[in-house]
Amino acid sequence: MSSLTDLAPRRNTRLRLPRWAAPALRGGLSVALTLLGLLALTFFIGRVLPFDPIAAVVGEKADASVYENVRTKLGLDQPLYIQFVMFLRDMLSGNFGRAIFTGNPVADDLRHVIPATVELATVAIVIGSGLGIPFGVAAAVYRGKPIDHAVRLLSLIGHSVPIFWLGLMGLIVFYAWLGWVGGSGRVDIFYLDAVPKRTGLLLVDSALAGDWDVFVSAARHIILPALLLGYSSMAYISRMTRSFMLDQLSQEYVTTARVKGLSRRRVVWGHAFRNVLVQLATVIAISYGGLLEGAVLTETVFAWPGFGQYLTTALMIGDMNAVLACTLIVGLVFICLNLITDLLYRFLDPRTR
């Protein structure tokens, strides 16, 4: 949602500041500092939250002695900074600890939830770029014409619509009324665990196993949430495509090519579009990263057992091990994306080379 609009300036400002990332060492240091800061922020926010993990563990009926016992067991009786240092030490040794609300090691939980989100985000990005790129190109070619306005309106609606609401309405119409799609979850109940887990991506696993019933069921379930997420990334991709293409189409070589008698189609797709491919790849990578976050509410509405739902639940009961591990992952993804964009732009933009 908001992340998509936030991303564009993030990239722009980055590229005006090459001296920051220039010495690789300083770059690495700044990434590490950002991560550390991110973890510290998460940690301390987590500790001031009124959500009490002890209350979640012991419920309403434990007496004071049990309550204190659990507090000690969870290490919550230690001063804050010691808890933080202990947490960092564990994390450096690759130990994320145990999640309270699932009873599993966080690393195990993540192995289950991340593929679910990756699958959803991948289908969404295929839809998003499959629609967004042609729309963006059309808007640029027909700049100021009705189609330009239509694409702009469509993409702005994508930015503006509350995705959880669209999800609910989609379920009502396409599942409850029309019965065209599967309901919540990843697959029909009977097909749970029906195919061996290889990649964790249900569409891939069922195809590998040749079990087309499962594949169809999974596809019926993924299509609605993926369309919704795909729509919001389409909104972003089509806008960026349009602006990249406008840039290219105003270049001299385009006029020259047209004067030389090349067809418009040749010029648009053969020359201009080819020149924006790398930029587009970056934009797609960014919106793919954004889907990680954008999926939070969508996953809740569709009961999609993914990363977003996991993070929200953990946060709501103050399960800090799980929250911190998730934050670290989100932070890493964003930082990596920023780095990739930086590198690509330095490589592409002659002014910064």
Place this chain on the structure above:
Amino acid sequence: MTAHSFERNASLRSWLLVEAPQSGFQAWMQSFYLAWLRLAANPLAVIGVVVLLGIGLVALMAPWIATHSPFDQVLADRLQRPSAAHWLGTDELGRDVFSRIVYGARTTLYIVGLVAVIVGPIGLCIGATAGYLGGWVEAVLMRITDIFLSFPSLILALAFVSALGPSLDNAIIAIALSSWPGIARLARAETLTIRSSDYVDAVRVMGASTPRIIFKHVMPMCLPSVVVRVTLSMASVALTAAGLGFLGLGAQPPTPEWGAMLSTARQYLLEHWYLAAMPGLAILTVSLAFNLFGDGLRDMLNPRS
């Protein structure tokens, strides 16, 4: 239209378009007028402005527009379908949904307005200071900004609001806390280009103090793009506010708030889908209007993009 008024309009127009303005006031008015002309050329942006004004009017005139009190419960009339008496039906406590949506515009605009007032200046100050001073000040401020930026904004707002306790005002603070970094980054980037301009050099040579340069000369130059950015982010503020309300962390009952209305309506989705459809449409309308307007503003200031 009489000839006289036409003449006056014409002279006003020429006053606004004259090549060499006679006063600062005229210069300001001119740039506003030119901006308006460019904005008016973009039909979508005009729609955005009109819708926003419309919603503002609804919020302002809520007591006259609403057909019922947004708070009065009539348990016997609960969950009624839309009718002449209740245009959009009634909710689970028998309150009039239309009236609650009308009053909900107040809640939303209150949140959006306050966030804009808080976030704009903070982002501008931090960004301009960091950009102008450079060095370790910039390093520290921008690291902090980065940290906030790498945090999912809804989650950040959620964390803040639960730490502060759920209420409307805390939701505003939380949203503000999670949306300043984007503006700070933008302001800094703008400052970097202004910092080395001849104009700022000249002021510096004349002996102006650093705070004076930042406040008097750098910030005003950053203002237009910050305004655009704030307007655009108002759309996502409206969405985040609705999201918080949806999760029960925004306005507390019985305040009419669209996200919270949507959240309660979720229970009645199958029988009474319109209960959920209407607040959602309202959120979409406000957010879209801000996006259309902000988008038009951006085009106006930077026709190339």
Place this chain on the structure above:
Amino acid sequence: MLRRLTRAALAGSFLLGLAVAPGQAATPKDVFVMASDLTTFITFDPAAANESFPNELLRQMCTPLLSLDHKDPSKVVAGIAETWSSSPDGKTWTFSLRRGMVFPSGNPVTSSSIAWAMRRSIKLNLVSASLMRDWGLTSQDQIATPDDHTLVITLAKDLAPSVTPFAFTNHRMGSALDRDTIMAREKDGDLGAGWLNTNVACYGPYRLNTLRAQEVAILEANPTYWKGAPAMKRIIVRHVPEPGAQRLLLEKNDIDYAKSVEASSLAAMVANPELRFQFQPRLDSVYLALNQKDPILSNPKVIEAFRYLIDYQGLRETVQKGRAEIRQSFVPAGVFGALPKGEDPYRLDIAKAKALLTEAGYGDGFKKTVLTMTNYPFPDLAQNFQQNAAKVGVTLDIRTMATAQLYTLMRSRDFQMLMAVYDYDYPDANDMALRMAYNPDNSDAAKATNFLAWRAAWAPDAWFKQQVEAAQLERDPAKRTALYAELQRRHMRESPIIGIFQRLGAMALHKRVKRFEYNGAELFYDTIEKE
């Protein structure tokens, strides 16, 4: 050009559109499929389990020493103990176990399996240790195993012999654990607690096959269960957090049982001939508590005024329709010691409330905060109450919050008013009287957090204490009933814990489910029958 673009854009969505094809099938005959919210699933360890749904599943896998009758919860019947008896003073209880019971691992179930489980709970000092303390079971020496099939437990508390057996109907207190299997998985001296978070090593009609929080839980039948193998070979619980989605699955024939039913859908669902409903009064109280540390809220006239500000009747017929019955006294209907139905003296009376407040000197009203839970029906109940209070000048701010957060504030007595529900442990008036009308020590330091009177900082006078303790010991059922009746009537007049409703459990089943027993306290999966 334009057409080509559109075609390119649509190609992607068509590819996926192909996947959309119909195909529904009923659930298999010997598999019971249900939908429930599995968002949090903290632990399956009987020493620590406290959440209601995980406990319900655990109950199907861990049969306690004794069991509640499937129909009448006030009757205690045999469990893994075949016979039981008590000493004349009612403190020492001897259980004789069934022969030939084995754990899923093949290890035999003996008296020491139960003794070990109990001692383990005491040692770990988690939720079930707290339960045991309530019954006066605090030391490992109170548990003895004269032979493999005999278990002797000595409680350090005087209680009427009709009450004590309820202690052993709780699977978290009196079920068997497979010691060898668990200790083989012990880590850092945790007595297997880490492993038991997501595993079960108990004896019962079902055993755990799969558990993934936020996804699925699968139980499979125990073919060697002493009552015979259950008819349902598998129980599949699918994670569906939204009640609306659960309903759709049920109506579309995808599941047999929807765990959560929305009040709003109830009427439409009951009318659906494909579905079948079972209603059962639950073992709980929906209440409003006023903190007695507050100078205004501790005024008896103010407390009485609030009793007249709740629209019991109106809410029962609208928001709570089919989901709750009015119950102003603390013992729920159907439980030993309950007052007859209809003995609920209070109703909404704004004028009377106004008069009482004026008498108390608060004719101009005051401002307070009410805490409540985010889930149905609490925000609705609170808002209705808020509106009534506003009519007498009392301004109430509502704060809705997650349940765990509310518990924390209850424990620290850090609230002015709160509206919540309390789930009782066993169907005898003694439990309710202890929770609602008894406070061992009202000081902050006492931290008697298990007593609602302490949470509300209410110190009932000596009469209440005597009455509760006398009723606990009384062996004559008629006299006991009279004691509880008197206690409840006075409680309704004086207590700052205002009883409102007893909820009704509504089970939404597909009509092919012929039998699914629920007695208001527990559900029994082992006797489920399907067509």
